[in-house]
Amino acid sequence: MPRTKASSQYERELLANIRTHGWQCTSVGAGEGQPCFSYSIGLFQSFGYPELLIIGLPSRFAHEMLTIAANAARPGNPLNVQEPTDALLEGFSCAFVKVPESAYDEYVLSASWYYEGNAFPLLQIVWSSKEGRFPWHPRAGKKFREAQPVVGSRNGAT
Secondary structure (H helix, E strand, O other): OOOOOOHHHHHHHHHHHHHHHOOEEEEEEOOEOOOOOOEEHHHHHHHHHOEEEEEEOOHHHHHHHHHHHHHHOOOOOOOOOOEEEEEEEEOOEEEEEEOOOOHHHHHHHHHHHHHHOOOOOOEEEOOOOOOOOOOOOOOOOHHHHHHHOOOOOOOOOO
């Protein structure tokens, strides 16, 4: 059961956003040697859709992508996470990769706080290069792979 009580202004705003919109986007700036990342909180509780993580895109773009996914999930017509989609980022295909629970503490602390643990699904949205390659493709460039580290693994993906 998700939290309903907050002890800080951030937590009060998070709970209010989820009550009002069904979800919240939380963004974390880049750190030393680490790219920025953004993630959803509340999609699973509100719409039965996995929470989503985006690594390496500025918060404005990540928020737009998460909004598209949330708007699709809201009326019960969510994006198919089993297949790549071009609905999230104009000109680029995006794929969904299951994030292992062991990585939750590194990326989605506020979601873990909200759900009072890690009992929620989390998928990373990974975008392709201009050439249509995902980071796991053997010919994906090193800079491209470093810009968006893939936290989980995607079976059979190229």
